[in-house]
Amino acid sequence: MRISQLSGETGVPVATIKYYLREGLLHDGRLTSATQASYDESHVRRLRLVRALVGGAGLSIAAVRDLLGVVENPPDSGHDLLGFAHQAVIGSEVAPVDIAGVDSMLGDWGWDLDGCDVAAKSSVAEALEGVRSAGFEMPEGVLDTYAKAMYEVAAAEIAGVPTESAESAVRYVVLGTVLVEPLLLALRRLAQQSASHERFGARPLRP
Amino acid sequence: MRISQLSGETGVPVATIKYYLREGLLHDGRLTSATQASYDESHVRRLRLVRALVGGAGLSIAAVRDLLGVVENPPDSGHDLLGFAHQAVIGSEVAPVDIAGVDSMLGDWGWDLDGCDVAAKSSVAEALEGVRSAGFEMPEGVLDTYAKAMYEVAAAEIAGVPTESAESAVRYVVLGTVLVEPLLLALRRLAQQSASHERFGARPLRP
Numbered sequence: 001m002r003i004s005q006l007s008g009e010t011g012v013p014v015a016t017i018k019y020y021l022r023e024g025l026l027h028d029g030r031l032t033s034a035t036q037a038s039y040d041e042s043h044v045r046r047l048r049l050v051r052a053l054v055g056g057a058g059l060s061i062a063a064v065r066d067l068l069g070v071v072e073n074p075p076d077s078g079h080d081l082l083g084f085a086h087q088a089v090i091g092s093e094v095a096p097v098d099i100a101g102v103d104s105m106l107g108d109w110g111w112d113l114d115g116c117d118v119a120a121k122s123s124v125a126e127a128l129e130g131v132r133s134a135g136f137e138m139p140e141g142v143l144d145t146y147a148k149a150m151y152e153v154a155a156a157e158i159a160g161v162p163t164e165s166a167e168s169a170v171r172y173v174v175l176g177t178v179l180v181e182p183l184l185l186a187l188r189r190l191a192q193q194s195a196s197h198e199r200f201g202a203r204p205l206r207p
Numbered sequence: 208m209r210i211s212q213l214s215g216e217t218g219v220p221v222a223t224i225k226y227y228l229r230e231g232l233l234h235d236g237r238l239t240s241a242t243q244a245s246y247d248e249s250h251v252r253r254l255r256l257v258r259a260l261v262g263g264a265g266l267s268i269a270a271v272r273d274l275l276g277v278v279e280n281p282p283d284s285g286h287d288l289l290g291f292a293h294q295a296v297i298g299s300e301v302a303p304v305d306i307a308g309v310d311s312m313l314g315d316w317g318w319d320l321d322g323c324d325v326a327a328k329s330s331v332a333e334a335l336e337g338v339r340s341a342g343f344e345m346p347e348g349v350l351d352t353y354a355k356a357m358y359e360v361a362a363a364e365i366a367g368v369p370t371e372s373a374e375s376a377v378r379y380v381v382l383g384t385v386l387v388e389p390l391l392l393a394l395r396r397l398a399q400q401s402a403s404h405e406r407f408g409a410r411p412l413r414p
Contacts, residue, residue: 035218052341084399090396111401120397127390134259136382139367146387146394149356154398158406175343177396181336185303185388187353188329189297192384193290193363194318196283198284199365200365 003029006039010047017047024081025050025068049171057178063088068172081166082158083117085173090119097125109147119170153184210236213246217254224254232257232275256378264385270295274377279371285359288373289365290324292380297326304332316354319334360391 011107024044029037042119044066053064070084099121106121109113113121131138157176162168214221227233233253243295253275258269277291306328313320313328320328338345364383369375 021280025229028331035314048342052343056342057341082403082407085249086400087277094312097252097334106397106401109245111398112403112404113397113401117397117400119402120393123393124397125409128392130365134262134264134382134386135255136259136379138387139363139381142363145363146360146384147398148390151358151395151398151402152352153395155404156346156349156352158377158399158402160349161403161406175341175397177342177399179338179341180345181392182389183331183338184357186327186330186334187357188360188391189293189384190313190320190324190331191318191354191358192213192365193293193327193366194313194320195358196286196360196368197319197321199368200289 001041002036003039006043006047009044010051012047012051016207020047020050023065025061025064045167050165052171052175057089059088059174067174070093071167071170078163078169081085081169082161087119089174089177090123097122097129099125101125105143105147107145109151109205111147111151123199208246209243209248213250213254216251219254219258227257229252230272232268232271252374253374256374259378259382264296264381266295266381275382278373278377281292281335285370288376289368290335293384294326296381296384299332304329304336306332308332308335312354316351316358318354318358359377 001009003017006012007017011021021028021044026043029039029043032038037058049071053059053067054061059067066086067088070081074081074110075084101119102125109136157180161172184190208216210221210224213219214224224233228235233250236246236250249399256278257271259277260266272297274292277288280290282291284307290339295407306325309328347397347412364387368379
């Protein structure tokens with residue numbers, strides 16, 4: 001198909017397609033004349049993935065380029081592939097945070113992590129530090145509840161990772177991680193209102 | 208105490224205290240001369256709350272002013288008080304979203320919500336729409352897992368709401384809602400890595 005048809009098929013403007021071609025996010029078509037190239041289904045699929053990563057997940061062009069390299073030459077281990085997808089979302093810049101406290105919590109929770117997950121551990125350490133430095137004290141046991149609930153969430157998500165191709169797995173992990181975040185937070189607020197209704201009903205706060 | 212002592216006690220610069228006084232976020236001190244006022248413990252407490260709401264939770268001055276009005280004249284029902292706190296975080300501008308789908312899910316989940324929670328329901332509807340419009344399909348049953356996990360989170364949080372004063376309850380709800388969000392998301396990503404390690408280990412993605 002010609003570039004205009006590729007655009008029609010995917011809803012991506014021709015100018016944007018040309019930009020992705022220049023940036024190496026989309027492989028060249030087959031040249032049919034000096035000025036014209038022909039595109040196929042592989043371009044449609046790739047273009048949809050790029051749109052989802054850039055538009056849906058909000059990744060930078062550079063992060064998408066890195067990730068596409070991983071999709072094309074997937075690492076041997078499935079866990080490593082997901083690790084790359086995760087890294088694209090979290091970013092690889094790790095602030096120098098003390099993660100010893102996080103490591104000790106993970107031991108208590110029995111989470112199965114190898115030494116390479118420093119970025120994700122640091123995010124947890126930073127988030128905990130943010131809570132503490134604002135002077136907010138979590139009630140006893142609530143952090144463990146958070147961990148348990150998030151593990152249930154993650155286990156269901158990882159069980160659903162499609163395995164038919166590296167492309168589909170990466171798409172699932174990146175989009176799922178980013179797009180579901182607002183959903184989880186919105187569900188939490190709605191659940192809080194329901195739980196508050198249950199606890200306080202129309203009763204005054206002070207007994 | 209004088210304003211300089213109030214500043215020393217709370218770590219809030221004198222200029223910021225004066226700004227809060229002008230904006231009505233802090234009640235006036237007792238005038239001791241034409242140009243000097245005296246402040247007490249109630250100012251320390253209020254200033255700490257304002258700092259937490261503005262700095263920690265990132266609320267606007269207008270939202271904090273509204274919320275302080277609620278703290279001073281708390282509604283009769285504890286649930287309504289938490290509703291006001293929630294509204295300050297979510298914002299009261301509700302986009303015209305179709306929440307019928309959300310209402311029907313809530314029925315399935317058995318959540319106890321009255322008709323007034325339109326803003327939170329709309330956030331859920333919008334988040335679901337965001338997931339769908341990016342072409343991401345959640346695996347069967349995962350949405351129910353999200354709801355169940357978020358209800359566990361919310362129930363533990365609401366059980367911890369302090370009831371000794373409207374001030375402490377509002378502080379808890381607003382700060383807890385906002386500050387804990389990055390923590391939950393970071394825990395989810397870390398849990399995903401652990402679950403991925405468990406599912407895929409060092410095995411290649413393709414069986």
